[in-house]
Amino acid sequence: MTETQAAGDNAKTMSIIVTKGSLDWAYPPFILATTAAAMGVDVTMFFTFYGLTLLKKKLDLQISALGNPAMQMPMMGMHMGMPNIVAMLPGVDAGATMMMKNMIKKKGVASIEDLREAAIESDIKIIACQMTMDLFEFKKEDMIDNLTLGGAATYMEKALKSDINLFI
């Protein structure tokens, strides 16, 4: 972002470690990163383990109610939790994901694709964990172009100089 560059060394900095790759958990890091960038903060996002799936060119993010008693969807004027024995059935995750995506659209909430695009546009530094790439056999060509590969030391160098460090 030009403003951030103009601010130079005086700009505040933030780093976020992104470890989760489900549709619901993709929101906090991208919302905070893009908003911080809009407020002139110099942001670095480090994607590792399941968070790395958020950097795939083609996103197919899902939610799961399994083992998540806090996931209560508004339904017919009430809020319904889902018993694990139901959540484990085939197709339930897909149905819950579709419901969530419909709600996201209806409530004017940004899609993860849009937020990721905004992150790239605002010059947020995106680091993909090299070790996780190797471990899960992800190919660089399946990931978005605007990333750099790095490891723990790459992250630590950024984190040591950052005003805010988050682990999500």
Added chain:
Amino acid sequence: MADKTLDAKGLNCPLPILKAKKTLKEVPTGGTLEVLSTDPGSVADFEAFCRTTGNPLVESSADSGVYRFLIKHIA
């Protein structure tokens, strides 16, 4: 009269802020941006955004569920 108006009605956090930041770049320095929003959370958010970025929030008002913010482009 604002130099530019951003209609962010129907959008939810953080889209009104992200779009305001983007649109603010198109407003000449010293000019004003008017943002319309229906997100109740945007009232506190625009106050925080303006304090942090140094662009003064000249006006903040609400009329039948629509919030109106007038931001002066400085920084």
